[in-house]
Amino acid sequence: xxxxxxxxxxxxxxxxxxxxxxxxxxxxxxxxxxxxxxxxxxxxxxxxxxxxxxxxxxxxxxxxxxxxxxxxxxxxxxxxxxxxxxxxxxxxxxxxxxxxxxxxxxxxxxxxxxxxxxxxxxxxxxxxxxxxxxxxxxxxxxxxxxxxxxxxxxxxxxxxxxxxxxxxxxxxxxxxxxxxxxxxxxxxxxxxxxxxxxxxxxxxxxxxxxxxxxxxxxxxxxxxxxxxxxxxxxxxxxxxxxxxxxxxxxxxxxxxxxxxxxxxxxxxxxxxxxxxxxxxxxxxxxxxxxxxxxxxxxxxxxxxxxxxxxxxxxxxxxxxxxxxxxxxxxxxxxxxxxxxxxxxxxxxxxxxxxxxxxxxxxxxxxxxxxxxxxxxxxxxxxxxxxxxxxxxxxxxxxxxxxxxxxxxxxxxxxxxxxxxxxxxxxx
Amino acid sequence: xxxxxxxxxxxxxxxxxxxxxxxxxxxxxxxxxxxxxxxxxxxxxxxxxxxxxxxxxxxxxxxxxxxxxxxxxxxxxxxxxxxxxxxxxxxxxxxxxxxxxxxxxxxxxxxxxxxxxxxxxxxxxxxxxxxxxxxxxxxxxxxxxxxxxxxxxxxxxxxxxxxxxxxxxxxxxxxxxxxxxxxxxxxxxxxxxxxxxxxxxxxxxxxxxxxxxxxxxxxxxxxxxxxxxxxxxxxxxxxxxxxxxxxxxxxxxxxxxxxxxxxxxxxxxxxxxxxxxxxxxxxxxxxxxxxxxxxxxxxxxxxxxxxxxxxxxxxxxxxxxxxxxxxxxxxxxxxxxxxxxxxxxxxxxxxxxxxxxxxxxxxxxxxxxxxxxxxxxxxxxxxxxxxxxxxxxxxxxxxxxxxxxxxxxxxxxxxxxxxxxxxxxxx
Numbered sequence: 104x105x106x107x108x109x110x111x112x113x114x115x116x117x118x119x120x121x122x123x124x125x126x127x128x129x130x131x132x133x134x135x136x137x138x139x140x141x142x143x144x145x146x147x148x149x150x151x152x153x154x155x156x157x158x159x160x161x162x163x164x165x166x167x168x169x170x171x172x173x174x175x176x177x178x179x180x181x182x183x184x185x186x187x188x189x190x191x192x193x194x195x196x197x198x199x200x201x202x203x204x205x206x207x208x209x210x211x212x213x214x215x216x217x218x219x220x221x222x223x224x225x226x227x228x229x230x231x232x233x234x235x236x237x238x239x240x241x242x243x244x245x246x247x248x249x250x251x252x253x254x255x256x257x258x259x260x261x262x263x264x265x266x267x268x269x270x271x272x273x274x275x276x277x278x279x280x281x282x283x284x285x286x287x288x289x290x291x292x293x294x295x296x297x298x299x300x301x302x303x304x305x306x307x308x309x310x311x312x313x314x315x316x317x318x319x320x321x322x323x324x325x326x327x328x329x330x331x332x333x334x335x336x337x338x339x340x341x342x343x344x345x346x347x348x349x350x351x352x353x354x355x356x357x358x359x360x361x362x363x364x365x366x367x368x369x370x371x372x373x374x375x376x377x378x379x380x381x382x383x384x385x386x387x388x389x390x391x392x393x394x395x396x397x398x399x400x401x402x403x404x405x406x407x408x409x410x411x412x413x414x415x416x417x418x419x420x421x422x423x424x425x426x427x428x429x430x431x432x433x434x435x436x437x438x439x440x441x442x443x444x445x446x447x448x449x450x451x452x453x454x455x456x457x458x459x460x461x462x463x464x465x466x467x468x469x470x471x472x473x474x475x476x477x478x479x480x481x482x483x484x485x486x487x488x489x490x491x492x493x494x495x496x497x498x499x500x501x502x503x504x505x506x507x508x509x510x511x512x513x514x515x516x517x518x519x520x521x522x523x524x525x526x527x528x529x530x
Numbered sequence: 531x532x533x534x535x536x537x538x539x540x541x542x543x544x545x546x547x548x549x550x551x552x553x554x555x556x557x558x559x560x561x562x563x564x565x566x567x568x569x570x571x572x573x574x575x576x577x578x579x580x581x582x583x584x585x586x587x588x589x590x591x592x593x594x595x596x597x598x599x600x601x602x603x604x605x606x607x608x609x610x611x612x613x614x615x616x617x618x619x620x621x622x623x624x625x626x627x628x629x630x631x632x633x634x635x636x637x638x639x640x641x642x643x644x645x646x647x648x649x650x651x652x653x654x655x656x657x658x659x660x661x662x663x664x665x666x667x668x669x670x671x672x673x674x675x676x677x678x679x680x681x682x683x684x685x686x687x688x689x690x691x692x693x694x695x696x697x698x699x700x701x702x703x704x705x706x707x708x709x710x711x712x713x714x715x716x717x718x719x720x721x722x723x724x725x726x727x728x729x730x731x732x733x734x735x736x737x738x739x740x741x742x743x744x745x746x747x748x749x750x751x752x753x754x755x756x757x758x759x760x761x762x763x764x765x766x767x768x769x770x771x772x773x774x775x776x777x778x779x780x781x782x783x784x785x786x787x788x789x790x791x792x793x794x795x796x797x798x799x800x801x802x803x804x805x806x807x808x809x810x811x812x813x814x815x816x817x818x819x820x821x822x823x824x825x826x827x828x829x830x831x832x833x834x835x836x837x838x839x840x841x842x843x844x845x846x847x848x849x850x851x852x853x854x855x856x857x858x859x860x861x862x863x864x865x866x867x868x869x870x871x872x873x874x875x876x877x878x879x880x881x882x883x884x885x886x887x888x889x890x891x892x893x894x895x896x897x898x899x900x901x902x903x904x905x906x907x908x909x910x911x912x913x914x915x916x917x918x919x920x921x922x923x924x925x926x927x928x929x930x931x932x933x934x935x936x937x938x939x940x941x942x943x944x945x946x947x948x949x950x951x952x953x954x955x956x957x
Binding site for chain 2: 240261267269271273274276277279286288289293298299300301302326327329361363366367368393396397398444452527529
């Protein structure tokens with residue numbers, strides 16, 4: 104277990120603000136464009152992006168079995184393919200290099216100039232080439248809220264929900280990093296009481312507060328991943344906004360599920376936080392009753408205490424935090440999701456992404472979407488500037504954050520922040 | 531228009547059997563492993579695979595703007611990215627090189643030794659790296675049959691079906707080429723009358739007779755593809771068996787659509803037949819009533835007269851043709867599917883694949899799945915060996931074929947043939 108790297112007393116020679124998500128206990132992985140327009144794989148401590156490609160060329164990873172160009176790539180896929188043992192060796196070495204008691208790089212001004220960038224000097228990219236993206240639906244509170252609104256409050260959960268980590272396939276090509284704006288989608292919707300649909304911009308654009316995990320090559324076609332091994336194939340997590348157009352969704356989704364209502368954009372935070380970094384924040388997941396089928400039965404604490412928040416910031420306005428939730432509310436764990444996904448022999452590759460589904464907590468201020476927060480628009484959500492929101496309006500920016508706090512250490516994901524632009528005009 | 535390459539009187543100096551799907555009028559594109567274990571992009575005439583990488587190195591594509599290594603790749607994605615103008619130049623040139631009146635390669639024994647392989651000498655691979663795979667549900671007969679079986683015969687079609695080319699996202703990682711066997715999937719199913727699910731091998735494994743089209747880079751995020759341009763972004767088509775586990779599907783698919791019931795395997799034919807090759811076989815698609823919304827309205831013949839057939843071959847038995855259908859029965863065209871897919875700004879990339887959905891014709895012998903052919907198992911389908919099938923049994927091989935015939939010319943897709951192996955044992 105990577106106890107040393109997570110030691111709360113550990114300090115880096117890079118000064119880190121106490122509110123930062125990126126102390127030396129974090130060491131996330133990402134991809135960025137440097138001030139010299141070079142793309143590289145890196146990590147972050149405090150307000151500094153660290154060029155791992157350059158560190159490797161300078162010999163700081165000597166002794167770890169890595170190819171020469173493993174960090175000089177535009178995605179983490181190959182590094183993730185190297186497997187958990189290698190991820191851990193690299194993270195441990197980074198932890199050593201930047202330890203306040205290690206002077207090697209600390210006192211080498213020439214190397215520091217090559218390796219360190221302030222966050223203002225870099226442009227974060229999508230960290231992985233995502234081959235396949237799956238979204239689950241694993242928050243009982245969210246599934247219950249949606250079932251209550253659209254079906255029968257007494258039978259809000261579908262009969263399969265307590266037996267299956269329900270999931271569906273999403274679209275990889277429209278997963279974008281924090282900072283990339285999104286246009287309000289056009290599409291077909293059925294106006295209330297109408298019998299034929301109309302075409303135009305969606306009127307009900309929503310965020311979904313989610314996390315997602317990134318996998319490594321986990322199996323061959325036809326072979327499932329046993330639940331006790333599942334976490335070994337999870338590289339790390341990001342915070343994820345699964346943009347949704349509720350009116351398009353309502354008209355299109357029966358019987359084959361959401362499609363254009365979801366695939367116009369899905370935004371992720373650019374730093375992947377490893378499961379090793381999250382280790383101190385493990386916590387129990389909700390009791391599962393009925394007991395799942397044997398292939399889904401797990402031992403130990405398989406969830407994590409990750410605080411999640413959502414801000415809405417209107418154009419030229421200040422942010423309002425509209426939701427505070429937590430990853431620990433998830434009914435189905437990531438291990439259960441991954442094992443279920445492969446129980447039929449489905450192949451999982453390096454860089455695949457699996458979303459949690461909207462993470463709603465038990466109280467109305469912890470709901471993970473405007474659909475729930477405004478209860479289908481019946482309870483407008485107040486903003487700091489005196490306005491209200493039922494759904495997201497043009498030029499609003501939606502910002503999701505995730506962070507863990509324990510023993511005086513805060514580690515986090517940073518944010519995924521996305522501006523909703525007006526719809527494009529269809530000629 | 532590529533009239534010359536499709537001229538029915540055109541002959542190649544490679545002799546082609548009259549029943550072959552691959553006369554000089556076809557010129558499909560694929561990827562294969564040669565007898566020297568080299569992977570290359572190629573085409574096919576008669577029983578010969580032609581190494582386009584070698585042809586290019588020998589100068590046969592001089593004058594066409596191609597990078598040196600465009601055919602020395604393990605997928606067609608980069609070539610497809612080059613766009614329609616380039617595909618056409620290359621196909622026209624191949625048509626010239628192999629024309630019976632062209633002696634350049636015909637009389638160069640040394641070059642022929644390098645360039646030509648019999649089909650027995652090569653191993654066909656997946657032709658593209660599929661980034662995203664979408665499956666539509668565009669046969670009215672199939673949707674009506676399913677709706678009749680599972681819902682109300684009087685209201686078999688969902689209210690959205692006549693307005694939307696209904697589609698959903700599938701999984702790319704499990705798309706496999708013809709010849710790769712598939713294990714019967716394990717999974718959760720709900721026995722009749724039971725309240726809790728059981729775990730084990732699916733009992734209702736089915737094929738789905740489909741075609742699929744492969745796209746090129748078509749748009750930027752946020753911009754739709756107008757319907758009059760849509761066909762320009764379709765590189766070509768394959769025949770596609772969308773393996774399905776009906777009992778897993780029934781239990782899992784509400785409300786978010788099919789997932790593990792579909793993603794254990796999807797098999798495609800290895801040669802991509804271009805739209806240029808299919809041009810002579812254009813035909814009208816069914817009249818659409820009600821008229822679709824303006825963004826889906828198209829002019830001209832947007833369908834193709836492609837005969838489709840399905841064989842079931844039991845272990846050590848002879849094949850029985852269980853279905854004869856046709857692509858022209860599709861209610862929604864490929865152009866409508868692609869335009870609808872991007873109307874919300876969804877980005878489409880080179881190598882993306884879009885399935886038609888099961889293509890059922892109007893008569894019971896033209897249905898595109900065992901679910902329909904055996905009408906949920908109530909009408910067992912007779913095989914040549916005296917056995918019957920309600921669904922696919924272990925060690926059966928399912929073979930799908932597609933071909934067009936007109937003016938004495940037959941062009942086709944070859945076949946996608948897949949053996950169903952028994953389920954793996956879950957420890």
